[in-house]
Amino acid sequence: MSRVWNFSAGPAALPEEVLQQAAAEMLDWQGEGVGVMEMSHRGKAFTTIAQAAEADLRELLAVPENYRILFMQGGAIAHNALIPMNLMGDRKVADYVVTGAWSTKSQKEASRYATVNIAASSESSGFTTVPALSDWKLSADPAYVFTCTNETIGGVEYPFEPDLACIGRGEVPVVADMSSHILSRAIDVSKYGLIFGGAQKNIGPAGLTIVIVRDDMLGRAMPHCPSAFDYKTVADNASMYNTPPTYAIYIAGLVFQWLKRQGGVAAIEAQNVAKAKLLYDFIDASGFYQNRIDPACRSRMNVPFFLHDETHNEAFLAESSAAGLAQLKGHKAVGGMRASIYNAMPLAGVHALVDFMRDFAARKA
Amino acid sequence: MSRVWNFSAGPAALPEEVLQQAAAEMLDWQGEGVGVMEMSHRGKAFTTIAQAAEADLRELLAVPENYRILFMQGGAIAHNALIPMNLMGDRKVADYVVTGAWSTKSQKEASRYATVNIAASSESSGFTTVPALSDWKLSADPAYVFTCTNETIGGVEYPFEPDLACIGRGEVPVVADMSSHILSRAIDVSKYGLIFGGAQKNIGPAGLTIVIVRDDMLGRAMPHCPSAFDYKTVADNASMYNTPPTYAIYIAGLVFQWLKRQGGVAAIEAQNVAKAKLLYDFIDASGFYQNRIDPACRSRMNVPFFLHDETHNEAFLAESSAAGLAQLKGHKAVGGMRASIYNAMPLAGVHALVDFMRDFAARKA
Numbered sequence: 001m002s003r004v005w006n007f008s009a010g011p012a013a014l015p016e017e018v019l020q021q022a023a024a025e026m027l028d029w030q031g032e033g034v035g036v037m038e039m040s041h042r043g044k045a046f047t048t049i050a051q052a053a054e055a056d057l058r059e060l061l062a063v064p065e066n067y068r069i070l071f072m073q074g075g076a077i078a079h080n081a082l083i084p085m086n087l088m089g090d091r092k093v094a095d096y097v098v099t100g101a102w103s104t105k106s107q108k109e110a111s112r113y114a115t116v117n118i119a120a121s122s123e124s125s126g127f128t129t130v131p132a133l134s135d136w137k138l139s140a141d142p143a144y145v146f147t148c149t150n151e152t153i154g155g156v157e158y159p160f161e162p163d164l165a166c167i168g169r170g171e172v173p174v175v176a177d178m179s180s181h182i183l184s185r186a187i188d189v190s191k192y193g194l195i196f197g198g199a200q201k202n203i204g205p206a207g208l209t210i211v212i213v214r215d216d217m218l219g220r221a222m223p224h225c226p227s228a229f230d231y232k233t234v235a236d237n238a239s240m241y242n243t244p245p246t247y248a249i250y251i252a253g254l255v256f257q258w259l260k261r262q263g264g265v266a267a268i269e270a271q272n273v274a275k276a277k278l279l280y281d282f283i284d285a286s287g288f289y290q291n292r293i294d295p296a297c298r299s300r301m302n303v304p305f306f307l308h309d310e311t312h313n314e315a316f317l318a319e320s321s322a323a324g325l326a327q328l329k330g331h332k333a334v335g336g337m338r339a340s341i342y343n344a345m346p347l348a349g350v351h352a353l354v355d356f357m358r359d360f361a362a363r364k365a
Numbered sequence: 366m367s368r369v370w371n372f373s374a375g376p377a378a379l380p381e382e383v384l385q386q387a388a389a390e391m392l393d394w395q396g397e398g399v400g401v402m403e404m405s406h407r408g409k410a411f412t413t414i415a416q417a418a419e420a421d422l423r424e425l426l427a428v429p430e431n432y433r434i435l436f437m438q439g440g441a442i443a444h445n446a447l448i449p450m451n452l453m454g455d456r457k458v459a460d461y462v463v464t465g466a467w468s469t470k471s472q473k474e475a476s477r478y479a480t481v482n483i484a485a486s487s488e489s490s491g492f493t494t495v496p497a498l499s500d501w502k503l504s505a506d507p508a509y510v511f512t513c514t515n516e517t518i519g520g521v522e523y524p525f526e527p528d529l530a531c532i533g534r535g536e537v538p539v540v541a542d543m544s545s546h547i548l549s550r551a552i553d554v555s556k557y558g559l560i561f562g563g564a565q566k567n568i569g570p571a572g573l574t575i576v577i578v579r580d581d582m583l584g585r586a587m588p589h590c591p592s593a594f595d596y597k598t599v600a601d602n603a604s605m606y607n608t609p610p611t612y613a614i615y616i617a618g619l620v621f622q623w624l625k626r627q628g629g630v631a632a633i634e635a636q637n638v639a640k641a642k643l644l645y646d647f648i649d650a651s652g653f654y655q656n657r658i659d660p661a662c663r664s665r666m667n668v669p670f671f672l673h674d675e676t677h678n679e680a681f682l683a684e685s686s687a688a689g690l691a692q693l694k695g696h697k698a699v700g701g702m703r704a705s706i707y708n709a710m711p712l713a714g715v716h717a718l719v720d721f722m723r724d725f726a727a728r729k730a
Contacts, residue, residue: 023389077606
């Protein structure tokens with residue numbers, strides 16, 4: 001077996017230690033005589049696994065007591081609908097901050113359930129930046145303000161937390177799609193009404209969606225919201241109103257344990273800063289590659305880049321793949337290349353990428 | 366490692382060969398240098414896996430060309446809402462046949478989206494039987510007739526296929542929740558408009574929901590149906606409109622391959638008939654245990670049973686567990702015991718159960 005450096009934007013690389021433990025426990029979890037995939041979700045063994053996963057996530061993100069952690073299904077795309085279905089209550093308007101492909105998609109889906117006010121947009125810049133909080137034009141009484149704090153496709157990340165108290169609107173709950181950077185940096189959960197994300201970047205397998213929601217946001221679901229996706233119903237049943245994606249929760253729990261062994265979010269953030277700096281500094285100095293994002297808003301997780309001479313693109317992809325650097329092709333909406341360097345990508349992987357890029361440039365320049 | 370006989374109703378036992386292969390491939394799928402959990406859902410490797418899974422399922426159930434197979438999320442409980450959201454079109458009424466806890470739950474959820482007509486119910490019998498097709502009172506123009514062809518909790522299984530042509534109503538599509546017996550017996554897919562089920566019994570891990578839907582049923586979704594759960598959108602995007610539960614699809618694919626190696630559905634059905642006969646015959650003849658279901662409608666998959674003297678219940682559970690027979694406690698809504706004997710339970714497991722039950726009865730009688 002020879003592992004490659006996997007730069008996939010998601011589903012994405014997982015820590016080897018996690019995969020090794022999962023393989024070892026596949027047929028028999030801790031002497032139970034059954035694997036985790038085969039366990040009743042209501043049995044003692046799986047309950048232990050799920051409770052530990054929740055407690056570890058709560059500890060890692062310092063989730064306050066008045067927030068509930070939900071293990072759900074559907075992915076961020078389904079929750080683009082489920083969020084207005086759950087949060088509009090008797091309000092008519094939801095505010096959206098649009099910073100790229102994902103928040104664009106989110107506001108379009110929301111407009112099927114609510115009047116959407118675009119409070120701010122960086123579209124005129126080609127989605128290369130994040131509008132300053134002071135420029136957000138909130139509506140009078142929105143149900144919430146939606147943000148996508150890391151745009152996986154564009155490679156744009158909020159350089160600030162969207163704390164609406166700073167613009168005198170602290171009463172409005174902030175909703176944040178953190179799918180592609182949750183657990184990569186310290187956040188202050190208390191600044192948000194609801195945080196959500198698909199697991200398949202920094203957490204675990206696709207098919208698990210994490211929702212962290214403040215108690216007072218629950219209980220506002222529209223009559224048409226399916227019971228299985230009513231956040232209050234899910235919260236009241238400790239994510240077991242319907243059968244949860246048990247194996248994905250187990251893997252997420254192993255990732256949380258791994259992250260704690262790394263020193264937690266603060267330690268991984270330092271690592272992520274170092275990885276991103278190494279790659280962006282190299283790109284900027286190379287004269288051969290470029291990144292087009294406002295330096296203040298560059299994502300630490302998703303690094304899109306272009307070759308100045310795009311006639312080398314095919315060779316770059318073929319040679320990088322042959323060198324054991326996988327999934328570097330950019331998203332079709334952007335083109336060029338993209339290196340996703342989530343928590344599970346070690347600094348050594350980014351060094352390998354930079355070494356290859358330097359060598360490739362020297363040969364083609 | 367010592368594996369137990371796992372009689373869990375779901376998530377449930379999986380074939381050991383499947384788990385062994387999954388463990389062996391956890392860090393490196395067929396030389397790709399990444400595990401399946403870490404693969405982009407749009408990459409060549411995972412596309413191969415998903416297409417093979419779909420083709421194998423199509424072959425196993427002889428799914429006609431004019432039916433689409435969808436790999437979705439949400440579980441059967443979510444689809445209790447998504448089915449009327451997707452199928453009502455401009456009709457007002459949906460017919461439901463109620464045969465136990467699951468179809469009761471389904472019709473309740475549907476009544477949030479449609480006028481529900483209970484076309485037939487076995488409630489007066491305590492849900493111990495299935496109403497004869499000739500007794501179903503269909504409404505004039507229902508969007509569909511909903512059936513749960515195996516009631517996991519009650520242990521009641523349809524002894525016939527609900528072919529409405531037999532009552533002169535072949536124009537009405539039949540919807541069937543087959544969560545707990547799909548792939549356990551031969552069916553004629555062409556008799557149904559839509560078949561669905563959670564994977565966590567006969568197919569694979571929780572978090573994957575299979576939908577098999579006839580082409581003409583697509584394109585009727587209500588305006589409030591989330592895009593990610595619009596069956597037509599999912600079908601048009603080959604189940605990749607949003608990131609699917611990739612690892613669960615992979616495991617399902619391994620289960621389908623295993624099932625083909627067993628000889629397919631016909632061979633496993635013969636095995637299931639033998640397993641069920643062994644257990645029910647023993648129960649009926651024991652004088653110590655009883656099953657209360659109409660013999661014609663007893664489920665081959667879920668066998669609820671009671672001790673005539675229920676003061677022995679605790680001892681039965683403790684001793685069976687100590688003997689390596691796990692998860693025999695009945696559902697809380699029914700009480701007593703339940704042995705779920707899905708495809709992955711070999712005849713040897715049922716023999717072990719019967720041997721234990723005979724010995725226990727001899728000691729306590």
